Amino acid sequence: MSSGSTGRGTGASRRMCVFVRGAVQGVGFRPFVYNLAKRLGLGGWVLNSPQGVQIEVEGGQADLEDFLVRLQKEKPRLAFIQSLEWSYLDPANLGEFKIRESKAGGEKLAFVLPDIATCDLCLEETMDAKDRRYLYPFTNCTLCGPRFSIIEKLPYDRPNTSMKAFRMCPACAKEYRNPEDRRFHAQPIACHVCGPRLQLLDGKGAPMAGEEEALLMACAVVRGGRILGLKGIGGFLLLADARNAEALTRLRQRKLREEKPLALMYPDLKSVEKDCFVDALEARLLTSPEKPIVLLRKRPGASISDLVAPANPYLGVMLPYAPLHHLLTRELGFPVVATSGNLTDEPMAIETDEAVSKLGSIADAFLTHDRPIVRRMDDSIARIVEGREVLLRRARGYAPLPIEVNKKLPKVLALGGHLKNTIAMSKGKHVFVSQHIGDMETKEAVEAFQQAVNDFQKLYEFKPEVVATDLHPAYASTQFGESLGFEVHKVQHHLAHVYSVMADNGLDGSPLGISWDGTGYGEDNTVWGGEFIIPDGGRGEWLAGFEPFPLIGGEKAIKEPRRSALGMLYACFGKEAFEMRDLPTLKAFTDDELEWMKAAVEHDVQSPKCRSVGRLFDGVSSILGMRQKISYEGQAAMALEFAANGMAERIYPFDIKSGGRPKYLINWGRTLSTIIQDAKSGVGNDIISSRFHATLAEMAAKIAEASGERRVVLSGGCFQNALLVRNFQARLGQRGFEVYTHQRIPPNDGGISLGQVIATAEARR
Ligand SMILES: [Zn+2]
Ligand SMILES: [Zn+2]
Ligand SMILES: [Zn+2]
CATH class of the missing domain: 3.90.870.10 (DHBP synthase)
Structure with a gap:
């Protein structure tokens, strides 16, 4: 049984797909790749295409990692990599490694390159006392320097960039015009004499x-x-x-x-x-x-x-x-x-x-x-989880490189969610996902979002056939989408997550989607965030979810995990919850506050029903006395993750009911009461947290078994948690499920726009 495309299996074969852009053609790059793959005993192929060098390699996880590291480290001296994207796909028995015939055809896509970090040669010059660019802070060449952040319009020529105001000096102009020079047509070319200061x-x-x-x-x-x-x-x-x-x-x-x-x-x-x-x-x-x-x-x-x-x-x-x-x-x-x-x-x-x-x-x-910045570009954030790169914020260095999908797409403009917003648009088989735009919590942030939408449309001369938005009527992105005058297609938040991770892994069909995060507008007037969804034709079957609890104070509970905790206690123990005065959660409230909470929850005032796993994390964190209030998003859940001491064998009890909507309902009442017992009998938070993580994965494994699907995709902010991902891979992997996680697109709401594009395209097929 193949153990799928993620995690470190026991020697199982995996396929890795690598796409390299840069000065990698005509410098002996393909023979180098061939020899490297051969030495590592990897199967697969390498191919030149007008867009760059494509590589597929198949072999054991450790050898693939080695391949990737050495690809960059040992590359031919003249080769320069401008961008290298890699992802895991299902194994395909590629056979002995070959250099394939070049793809002559194929459209030369006007891809806008991201901003590229300074190359070694430019750095050497900048530090060389004999060079004319010694100590020049804006040294760059054809292969490095700013791109997306300085482009005003296409094609990418100097007059169309924010360098247009700088007149090249004769020395720079000579380099710029000389095809032999490594600054031939380097649009941001500059020096002490003529460039920015x-x-x-x-x-x-x-x-x-x-x-x-x-x-x-x-x-x-x-x-x-x-x-x-x-x-x-x-x-x-x-x-x-x-x-x-x-x-x-x-x-x-x-x-x-x-x-x-x-x-x-x-x-x-x-x-x-x-x-x-x-x-x-x-x-x-x-x-x-x-x-x-x-x-x-x-x-x-x-x-x-x-x-x-x-x-x-x-x-x-x-x-x-x-x-x-x-x-x-x-x-x-x-x-x-x-x-x-x-x-x-x-x-x-x-x-x-x-x-x-x-x-x-x-x-x-x-x-x-004095070099103007045309486009705001935050620093990207990434981490390695189980031998895979995961982007948590995708901006400088990555945006606006497209994600390629298997089928041709209609022209969709997707406006993303509310937090960690990105937008996306589709052309042919490509989805261009914007740089991270941010949380739309202020007027300035919403304005920046609207600017980004206009900018994207203008830059790519893009007229959408349909605009995709979230289902949430109050989101600024939804409202803006409705004001644009195009047909609007609304995509439920957690379904968008599922399609996003599918596109990130090149998957079609209807795998089991597990979509866990902090908040999302659900289809049944509850706050979603612990959903199991089977996607089908752009819609989703809501297969399973968590027993809801009252989120006391609604939005306020996001900043105060103690409110989630109290709501969870109330859902399990009713009025008795307010007598559990020895719990850290209750100690965190004054008597007056508790009276107010009790009234709110009993009269169902400002206490929407919530099914979110992010809030369950918050609640457990409060009950264990870790965080009662937080000062940034995800802080309580992170505290719980960091407290854990690793993978746990023992799990907490839970129940799964079936027969309603959703079809399976996970009841975590016994989970919570056992956690409280553990805490009271002096079991450490490290052990409780480890068991809680394992329990969540076990709940998911049980639903996966009931679903009849073999492929399981994970998306949503909760899967930024490395320990949770490890538990999923272990517990689902053991049972023969193929588990897919994000790679090039963030698991958090930065991936919503991509998912909206795919869901909308599927719904129109
Ligand atoms: Zn350079
Ligand atoms: Zn100059
Ligand atoms: Zn989300």
Whole structure:
């Protein structure tokens, strides 16, 4: 029995599909791939196509990982990889490795490339005292530098980019026109003489210094424990010394960001390895041309302050991705916090005036430049889970590369969800998913979303046949979709998740979809988030879900896990719940508050019924005394994940009822009462949490057995939890299910727009 396309099986064969763009043609790349695959004993093929080099390899998991790491590490000297995307597909018995005939035909798609991190040659020049670009912070070439963030319209030519205002000097113009030069037609080509320049401003926007002096003074600002606003590739970042607790306290106070982890930028891989555990795949990801923020496990005694990521065993780490970052971090020689330059729930600033007016109360100085940013582009976030790359935020380095699907699609414009919004559009067999746009919680965020929709349509000259939105009538994205004047197709949130993970794995048909997250508008007037759905023709059969409980205070419960917990207790024990005064949950309320909660729940006021697994995580976290209130999304669930000590054998009891709607209803009453007993008898939170994770996977395995499907796809924010994914793979894998998880598209709501496109296309077939 094949164990499917995920996880580390016991030597089972897997197929990996790799797509490489860049200077990989005519430099001996295919023979290199051939020899590497042969040496590792992998089957498959390699092929040149007008869009890039396509590779499929089949073999054991460890060899495939090795292949991927060495593909980047040992590539021919002249080859440069601009983007490398990989995903797992079902095994196909590819046979001995071959170099296939090139695909001559095929349309030369006008793919817009993402922003690409500085290549080694450009970095060497920037650091070479004899080079004319010595210390130039905007050095780039045909193979690296800004792309998507500077393009105003297609085709991608200099006059259509934000570099149009800079007139090339004779030396640059010569390189630009010489087909032998590695800057031949490099649109953002620039140098000290003709290109963008640095400027340092004080916190009020008054100029202090220019060029090299600006850079040195900016370093002094960070070294002195102050906060620097830095204009980068896709927007402003806020920088501070990551070792300096005082600086970070100030940054958190000024940014009104209490505990949410802050991203870090290290000078180089060596310095990262001192503070974090980094395996081969994580090192590949950190140094890849995409250069995302990678979640890494922190080493004991790491050099940075605990304020970077309080109560969190992981750090979000990235390496410099522009010459400006290399110059700054080399000069500093220590890790810096590099967090988005925005106010809470607002988009990141991209213009200098905007940065000074919005971030002037946060930053002590601004290091800025005069190359305009056309499009806001956050740093991407990724992690390795069970030997697979999973994107948690897809933006710089990845967007707007398309996801290719098996069938031709109608022209759909999908507007995504409410949190972690992205939009998407389909052309032919490609779905172009936008960069991360963000949570639509403020007027500014909604405006940025509307701008992104217009921008996407304009850039690709796209007229949709149909607009896809969420089912939630109050979402800004839904309302905007209705105002556009096109036919609107509404897709239920959790169904969109299911189609999203199917597209991410190249799956068709009707697998069992498991869609678990915090909140989504359900079809039965309850809050969904623990659903089992069989997709079929763009619609879904709601196969199973969780017994609902009252979410006391509705939206308020999202910020206060104690409310979810109280609702869960009430669902299980009725009025008695309010007498369980020795539980941490009840201790977290005053007597008056408890009276109010009791009245609300008994009279069914502002207490919608909720079936969400995200809220179950919150509730258990509260009952175990971990978190009663949270300061950022997912904090309580993360605390529960981090508390666990690994995989548990023992699970908690639960019941499954059948016969209503949904067909199977998971009753977690006995789960909860046993957790409470465990806690009372002194069982540690590490063990309880581990058992809770295992229990959820066992519940899913039971539903999977009842479903009659062999393929199971996992999507929704809950599957950002690595321990939950591991439990699923173990418990479902043992029973012969093929488990599929996300790879190139986030499991969270960043994937909703892709799912909306596919569901809409399916419904119109
Ligand atoms: Zn370069
Ligand atoms: Zn020049
Ligand atoms: Zn969701």
